[in-house]
Amino acid sequence: MFRFISQLAWKNLMRYKRRTLITALAIAMGIGMYIGVDSMLKSAEQESERNLHDFETGSGVITTKAYWDSKERIPTSEYIEHSNVLLQSLSDAGLQAAPRIQAQGELIVYEDPYPVDGSMRVILTGIDPVRDEKVFKLQKTLSKGRFLKEQNPEVILGSWIAEKLNADVGYPITIVTRTVNGYMQTIDATVVGIIDAPDPVINRTGVYLPLEYLQEMLEMPQGATHIFINFNMSNVNKNEQKINEILLNQPMLMYHSWEKLAEDYLAIAGAKQKGTSFILLLVFIIAAVGISNTMLMAVYERMRELGMLRAMGMEDEDIKNLFFIEAGLIGIIGAVFGVVLGIAFDFYLVTYGFDFSMFLKDIDIGYRVGGAFHGIWNITTMISCFFIGAVIAVLVSIFPVRRGLKKTIVECLRK
Amino acid sequence: MITIDALVKTYREGESEVHALRGVSLEIKPGEFTAIAGPSGSGKTTLLNIIGLLDDADSGKILIDGRDIQTFSGKERARFRREKLGFVFQTFNLIPVLTAYENVALALNLLQISAKEIESRTIAILHEVGLKGAENRLPSKLSGGQQQRVAIARALVKRPLLVLADEPTANLDSVTGEEIMKLMLELNKKHGTTFIFSTHDPMVMLYATRLIKLHDGLIVSDERR
Ligand SMILES: Nc1ncnc2c1ncn2[C@@H]1O[C@H](COP(=O)(O)OP(=O)(O)OP(=O)(O)O)[C@@H](O)[C@H]1O
Ligand SMILES: [Mg+2]
Numbered sequence: 001m002f003r004f005i006s007q008l009a010w011k012n013l014m015r016y017k018r019r020t021l022i023t024a025l026a027i028a029m030g031i032g033m034y035i036g037v038d039s040m041l042k043s044a045e046q047e048s049e050r051n052l053h054d055f056e057t058g059s060g061v062i063t064t065k066a067y068w069d070s071k072e073r074i075p076t077s078e079y080i081e082h083s084n085v086l087l088q089s090l091s092d093a094g095l096q097a098a099p100r101i102q103a104q105g106e107l108i109v110y111e112d113p114y115p116v117d118g119s120m121r122v123i124l125t126g127i128d129p130v131r132d133e134k135v136f137k138l139q140k141t142l143s144k145g146r147f148l149k150e151q152n153p154e155v156i157l158g159s160w161i162a163e164k165l166n167a168d169v170g171y172p173i174t175i176v177t178r179t180v181n182g183y184m185q186t187i188d189a190t191v192v193g194i195i196d197a198p199d200p201v202i203n204r205t206g207v208y209l210p211l212e213y214l215q216e217m218l219e220m221p222q223g224a225t226h227i228f229i230n231f232n233m234s235n236v237n238k239n240e241q242k243i244n245e246i247l248l249n250q251p252m253l254m255y256h257s258w259e260k261l262a263e264d265y266l267a268i269a270g271a272k273q274k275g276t277s278f279i280l281l282l283v284f285i286i287a288a289v290g291i292s293n294t295m296l297m298a299v300y301e302r303m304r305e306l307g308m309l310r311a312m313g314m315e316d317e318d319i320k321n322l323f324f325i326e327a328g329l330i331g332i333i334g335a336v337f338g339v340v341l342g343i344a345f346d347f348y349l350v351t352y353g354f355d356f357s358m359f360l361k362d363i364d365i366g367y368r369v370g371g372a373f374h375g376i377w378n379i380t381t382m383i384s385c386f387f388i389g390a391v392i393a394v395l396v397s398i399f400p401v402r403r404g405l406k407k408t409i410v411e412c413l414r415k
Numbered sequence: 416m417i418t419i420d421a422l423v424k425t426y427r428e429g430e431s432e433v434h435a436l437r438g439v440s441l442e443i444k445p446g447e448f449t450a451i452a453g454p455s456g457s458g459k460t461t462l463l464n465i466i467g468l469l470d471d472a473d474s475g476k477i478l479i480d481g482r483d484i485q486t487f488s489g490k491e492r493a494r495f496r497r498e499k500l501g502f503v504f505q506t507f508n509l510i511p512v513l514t515a516y517e518n519v520a521l522a523l524n525l526l527q528i529s530a531k532e533i534e535s536r537t538i539a540i541l542h543e544v545g546l547k548g549a550e551n552r553l554p555s556k557l558s559g560g561q562q563q564r565v566a567i568a569r570a571l572v573k574r575p576l577l578v579l580a581d582e583p584t585a586n587l588d589s590v591t592g593e594e595i596m597k598l599m600l601e602l603n604k605k606h607g608t609t610f611i612f613s614t615h616d617p618m619v620m621l622y623a624t625r626l627i628k629l630h631d632g633l634i635v636s637d638e639r640r
Contacts, residue, residue: 004524008513015512015553308508311469312569313497314525315490409469413508 005318009325013333019298024334026294030287031338031389035382036345037283039375041276043349046376048368051199056368057258058098058135058228060240062086062247065254067225074123076103076218076225077180080253083224087131089246095231095239098135099224101126101214105177107207113171120165122207124177126214126224135230138195138208145169145193148210153189158206159196167191175209179219187217200370229255291334291389292396295327299400306404307412316405323401324394331393335386342382349375416609417443417466417577422475424461424632435461436472437632443611448603450623451613457629459613460581466611467500467579468492480576497525501570503580503612507562509554515541515565516550522573540568544598560591564598571602580612584619596622 013020053059063071067078080086083099090097105124111117129148133139139147148154155173157165167173168191175187189209197203215221231239236257243255299306309319353372367373404412424436435458443449451459464470466477468484477484480499487495501522502508509518516537523533541550544564554562563583570578580599584592600622603610612619620626628636 008521011517012512304508305510308510310493311467311496311502311508312522312525313493313495313500315493410464413469413504 001318002321005322006325009322009329012326013329019301020330020333023294023298023330024337027291027331027334027389027393028337028341030290031335031385032341032345034280034283034287035339035342035378035385036349036375038280038381039342039346039349039378040354040373041279042378042381043374043376044367044369045276047198047374051197051368051370052262053233053258054137055197055199055202057261058230059233059236060229060231060243060255060257061261062227062229062243062253062255063225064252066252068254068256074102074104074225076101076178076220077182079180079220079223079225080227081223083227084222086227086246086250086253090227090229090243093242093246095229095242096134097227097229098131098133099128099211100132100226100228101211101218101220101223102225103177103214103218105175105207107165108174108176109165109167109171110174113168115166118165120161122161123205124175124214125206125208126211126218127208128211135228138197138202141195141197141202142193143196145191147193148208150210150212152192152210153187153213154192154210155189156193156195156206156208157191158203159194160200160203161205161207162191162194167194169193175207177218179217180223181219183219185217198370199368201368203370287389288392291331291392295330295393295396296400298327298330299323299397299404303404303407303412306401307407307409310405310409310412319405320398320401323397327394327397328390331390334393335389338389339382339386342385346375346377349373350377416445416480417441418476418478419443419466420476422462422465422472422477424458424465424470424472434632436465436475438475439629439632439634440475441627441634441637443609445609446603446607447609447611448600448622448624449609449611450620450626451611451629452615452620452626453613453629453635454615458632459615459629461632462629463579463581463611463613466577467502468496498573499576501573501575501578501608503563503566503570503578503583505582505585507554507559507566507586509562509565509569511554514551514553515546515557515561515568518554518565519568519572522569526573536572537568540572541565543602544568558591559587560594563587563591563595567595567598567602571606571608574606575608577609577611580610582613582615584614584616589618592616593618 062080064078064080067075079101087097087099103124105122106119107122108119109117127138127148129150143159148156157167171191173189173191175189177185177187179185195202195206211224215223229243240255240257247253247255306319353374355372420440422436422439426433426435439462451462453459461470465472484495510521513521519541520533520537523536541547544567546561546564546568549557549561554565557565584595587595596619599610602608614620625639627634
């Protein structure tokens, strides 16, 4: 009997080719869409983490405890005093490290060469042009002009902030800030380079000056607010242990892992992950509803046929199996198409990506993804989507088949 | 072979009640070719559905082949229909994806019959109903009359105790309808199969060897010819 039913199911699918195809395509659309969105969001998360590491946090950072406790205010005066000594110890221990200063400031530009006068509150970052490269990839993202040279009053700007100010290489720029002793300090600098980083936060907010020059201007010789460290993330414990040993006789200082440093970001990431799950849930629901709808239609359309099979004395169990086998086969065909579609989406995303940068210049959606959103190959998602899609197709057909079997045969036949 | 006693069926829809059958009693002998006639709404379909185990009566008794079908479980009903009953409907109700041959064979596929026998019986009955050469056509490629022939073959191939045909000619033109009646009568004579069919077409009634007239859920006349 089972063999006969399977054959009948197969005939139904093959002879209703158009319906089978449409139903399978609806399922495929749902599955393909889910795989594509999942690929893109997962890739965005990975890229965010990579960018965060490459441009903002490194593997971890050393600051003074006092700085850390009120880091939201950017308390530059709580800097690490003899950063060079510490850098030497880190270097001796085989660790890559880069000192940075962060300070609040205001950029001021005047008409000619700028189109209009203007000012903007920013966070200034002092970087060591040589050492910075050991931790961050800033230098590689220079899109115009040249990188900073030690001791010169020079500025490098993120591409979007430069665009906003209408700044260009060679333009003068005035920076007003406060020394660590509380005095006003005015810096007249020249824009020497523009960076275009994959991390949109850098493009949107980056204002970089040479470390030594900034140390002088802020009255903090040899000082740095942060010492970022870069090490192989596959050996976190050993490296962190090394760092903590070095800090053993430095009670004022503290090491923080990149996760802690990025806590704010990760807090967003947490919310975002909820957002990601939410988007995926939405896509899942849309896909599931699409699959359900087509399956429901496919069964309801055949109420009469179901009634005739009952009138002919086919057992309810066999009728159920007939429809479930059909649904399962459609589900599998749809899932195969869906995965193929998903692979096509993924391929497009991985090779080209979707460029949302037009919309992302002014708003921070939490992702550290500049330019195009790419995709990753999400094999696990593909496999689970394949099975879930096929299973949904069967589960969903249970409902109308049951209803058909609950009705009287007369009702089924009348339709 | 069929004994019906005081069959009552009432449909309730909200407040209103429709008395489809109000006490129908009759007896049908093996091999009879019975027409149930009567105006629309007189209860013909209801009666056939109850005899065919497609619907339940509210009260009354039916014995088919000596068995009280009202005591049957769902499974027993399905089995009874599968083994003993053949149905022909006004709208043919063929399975659209199956060919003429497959539609007929389906009735036998549901029974424990060897593939070989299924084939020979299916072919034989298709030839008998005049569908030689059309075996592999889908219902959509057959005329109404041909479709009804497939339906008749499907009902008869299992060699049933009883064939129930609800207005088998209503969807056919009069010439084709008459052909179908001739075919049914021929099969009735040849195989001795009992037929009960409903109609309100006087031409169709002419073919019946017994004519039962229903009116408002009651039998108003019953004549053998
Ligand atoms: N499912 C139902 N619900 C409510 N009323 C029904 C139902 N089925 C039939 N009836 C009513 O029962 C009565 C008998 O119906 P039935 O279909 O048996 O008549 P019929 O003689 O076959 O008529 P027709 O010649 O139009 O086919 C009619 O008044 C009809 O409206
Ligand atoms: Mg009727």
